[in-house]
Amino acid sequence: MSVRNGLVALLAEQPMHGYQLRQEFERRTGGTWPLNIGQVYTTVHRLVRDGLVEPVPQGGTGSTDDASEDDAPFERFRLTDAGRAAATSWWATPVERGAPARDELAIKLALAVTSPGVDVRGVIQRQRTETLRSLRDFTRLKVTPDHRRAALAGGGQAGDVGPVDTPVADARADLAWSLVLDSLIFGAEAEIRWLDHVEARLARASHEAATLGSAAVPAVPPTDAAPPGRLGVPGAASASGADR
Amino acid sequence: MSVRNGLVALLAEQPMHGYQLRQEFERRTGGTWPLNIGQVYTTVHRLVRDGLVEPVPQGGTGSTDDASEDDAPFERFRLTDAGRAAATSWWATPVERGAPARDELAIKLALAVTSPGVDVRGVIQRQRTETLRSLRDFTRLKVTPDHRRAALAGGGQAGDVGPVDTPVADARADLAWSLVLDSLIFGAEAEIRWLDHVEARLARASHEAATLGSAAVPAVPPTDAAPPGRLGVPGAASASGADR
DNA sequence: TCCCTGTGCTTACCGGGTAACCTCGTCCAT
DNA sequence: ATGGACGAGGTTACCCGGTAAGCACAGGGA
Structure with missing residues (x-):
């Protein structure tokens, strides 16, 4: 669900098309989790199916030409009301940690x-x-x-590093x-x-x-110590109560 | 891959059928990650397809009846040589942590x-x-x-707690x-x-x-239109000035 | 001109994961 | 004895996340 929810969150800011969604997603996560474009589209289409997203009507006929520079011939997507509700609900609900993911x-x-x-x-x-x-x-x-x-x-994926960064923002x-x-x-x-x-x-x-002789590996004194030398990672000063 | 590899590891100990695989898996992980029986079978069948596992030939005809109490009419699975190789290779290879899973x-x-x-x-x-x-x-x-x-x-799933435990082992x-x-x-x-x-x-x-005054932290949109409306997320009142 | 690169998008396919269903055999009550 | 409940064992259809391959089109050089 992380991608799905993430896309909803991005669309809450402004309508986008698929490539933009991917770009934004990767930009904000620093490219840590590259997002396959195919997944973006299938996910978005599922969102459309589920009524959270709708395509922005193309300016195809008639009134296209007025003020707005709606020049893009590409399909753009935006949230529906249900989509906006889903977004705010995502922000309001913590990520479940109770049935932990298989590790x-x-x-x-x-x-x-x-x-x-x-x-x-x-x-x-x-x-x-x-x-x-x-x-x-x-x-x-x-x-x-x-x-x-x-x-x-x-994985390969051509590097793009370049000065893509919008200078300040x-x-x-x-x-x-x-x-x-x-x-x-x-x-x-x-x-x-x-x-x-x-x-x-x-x-x-x-x-x-x-x-103790063979006597079947006694079951675990419930607590114990965490020996490790606190491994000095720069900038990762542990804040709250230790481990134990 | 965790389930797939886990099943291979279990089968390295002894041939089993599907239900046994599930039981063993859950027993050893303390029921932390319940395993759907359907997944067990589809995974095992993929392992068969890939040549890591093979069904134990049923004692159907002929020599069935000698010493061994091969009474089970159920399909049991065992590792092939390739499967054994995969198992030892799994133990020998650390879990990759370099392209971290999406969190x-x-x-x-x-x-x-x-x-x-x-x-x-x-x-x-x-x-x-x-x-x-x-x-x-x-x-x-x-x-x-x-x-x-x-x-x-x-999730529901009938509890089974019972004294199933083999007493010592x-x-x-x-x-x-x-x-x-x-x-x-x-x-x-x-x-x-x-x-x-x-x-x-x-x-x-x-x-x-x-x-430091307003300086950095300018508007967000790196690309095109930034409708000044700032999207009115209903109910997402920013309680604190933390950001922005 | 041709080819390369980049953008935008589609499609087929795979593996993980879930739920609903089916078949037996056994036990037990009627 | 019969028939229902139940548990072991197994199958299937379906969904979602994720990947790879490909298509179409638009600049921009060599």
Whole structure:
């Protein structure tokens, strides 16, 4: 739903056609999540079907020619009343976090831990390397804006970097992109911390199993410590109450 | 790919039929991510198509009746050699974190920050409430194992809790479920921290904008028409001066 | 002239995910 | 015994997110 809702939000600002939607979306997220043009159109058409969006009537016949420079021969879309309602409702409703999305890493480790013969430690170490790598990339991007886009999403897709920026107006877009990056950084840090945590738990469990004889891996003292060295990520000073 | 890979990993332990796959998957993730049976079968059939899995030949004719209690009339699946290779390769390869998955919340805030007339502070506050709520639920679950499942994933789906547990063997499943919960907790904490961070950044930005005169932060529209109307989003009264 | 590039758009296709449905076999009450 | 309820096991149709390939058209050089 994120794309769908995002498009509605963009259309709430002004009518646009498909390419513009894509451009705006990517500009404001710093190109972090490239948006396939096909998806834009199918999504918009679904929105039309659902009555949230309607095509702006083309000036085709008759009154086209007056004042407005409605020269574009392209189909533009705008919100209906229902669409506007959906937009405000989206802003008013938090993103649901209660039936969390499937996380491949969590699933993988859950299965690894319960599968005989899997080298869990190895899995964790390799994952940590990978996650640290991406974390480093993110922080580097943060320091060197690189004139954004590119970078992430390794897939080819011709680079466009160019001086497309409307000179002044989008300090706001820079802010947004910077916040998105922070989000990725915070997420990666949490993942690292979790990996450390898992490793510690496993070490403790296997140690106990060893010393206490075979007695079935006692089920988890409910709480524990979060050891990690707080990994110093520039600009990611943690604000609120620690992890625990 | 998480489900697909997970099924391969499960089948690496022993041949199973669809229902068993679902049970095992849910047991080891503590029911955090309920798996629709239809998805199991379509996924398994794709695996068969791709040569990673094959049905165990039914004991139909002839030699069925010897020693093995191969009494099940149901189709069971097992890995092929290619499947086993895929499994070990999955364990050996970290989950990619470089083209991060779309995160609805990050997208939403990026758009909120760049949209005129959106009450960003309100969005953040509501989200924080929601995320804190789920965080609380997670930690409560952690303290009170509740005999797991249920709880998350509000959708109906008859509860089954029962004493299905194979008495001893799955202290490991408890461990796995506990780790999954930790993962959710770490993620939620990171989200909270990020929300705080965003709020602080916005406060700082708006403060600077205020003291330094109007300077930057001009109108938004990089392209064409900017109907001065500023779109009257009904009910989206900007409570705070955070942005703009 | 021809070709390249960029804009705007369409289409076919795939995989994840859900819901509704079907078939058996077993158990139990009438 | 019969027939309903129920659970295990499985199939199907459908939707949505997402990708790739292609079409049409308009400048702008070499």
